[in-house]
Amino acid sequence: MTTVRNIAQGVRSFTSNVxxxxxxxxxLVDAGNDFDAVERIEGAVDDLDALVLTHTHPDHIGNARSVIERFDVDVWGYDADASLVDYELADGDTLAIGDAEYEALYTPGHKNDHLCFYSRDAGTLFAGDLIFANGGFGRTDLEEGDRSKLIESIEYVYETVDDDLAGMYVGHGPAVESHPKNHVELALQAAKTGF
Known part of the structure; x- marks a missing residue:
């Protein structure tokens, strides 16, 4: 049975959830930044099969090199031209994460290389920095940020996930394990109204 744990839990530095x-x-979905990810991974599992990136902002990839070196893993992400990415994932591509197949959803707006990962069978969405709990959404004031693209991406996710979505794991803040599709809808409304 698949287990999902945030190894960045309790870290007090500028990092994403990992x-x-x-x-x-x-x-490993995202690598985080500015904490010993390798030590935390070693404390939980014997080995790692892959590192998957939602996007390449520094708070999501700062620990990537140490994870790659320690576990000799390949990195999957949207842009194979990015220095860390070994295997490119386009919209609609699938990959195994845990015990399920996940579909890569291309979701720009926060950053041009942003992906979400959705498994209908597992009822799980890894939302990166596109959507957060309680209607939060990714910032668009950084380089490559674009509010209209972000809105389109949230709409795409909302139309793709079904009502049986049971868990949404986000780049920052708490995971959503109760009615996550409602949180996606709230994020869409908030992004459209500008709050």
């Missing part, structure tokens, strides 16, 4: 997904294929 999800260690244990299962048939043990995968």
């Amino acid at each position: 999800f260690l997904v244990e299962g048939e294929r043990t995968v």
Whole structure:
């Protein structure tokens, strides 16, 4: 059975959430920044099969090199031209995370290389910095940020996930394990109204 744990829980530095997904294929979703991710991974599992990136902002990739060196893993992300990415994922591509197949959803707006990962069978969405709990959404005031693209991306996610979505793991803040599709809808409304 797949287990999802945020190994960045309790870290007091500028980092994203970092999800260690244990299962048939043990995968790290994002690497975080400015804490010893390797030590935390080693404290939880014997080995790691892959590192998957939602996007390449520094708070999501700062620990990537140490994770790659320690576990000799390949990195999956949107842009194979990015220095860390070994394997490119386009919209609609699938990959195994834990015990399930996930679809890569291309979701720019926060950053041009942003991906979300959705498994209908597992009822799980890794939302990166696109959507947060309680209707939060990714900032668009950084380089490559674009509010209209972000709104389109949230709409795309809302139309793609079904009502059986059971868990949404986000780049910052708490995971959403109760009615996550409602939080996606709230984020869409908030992004459209500018709040």
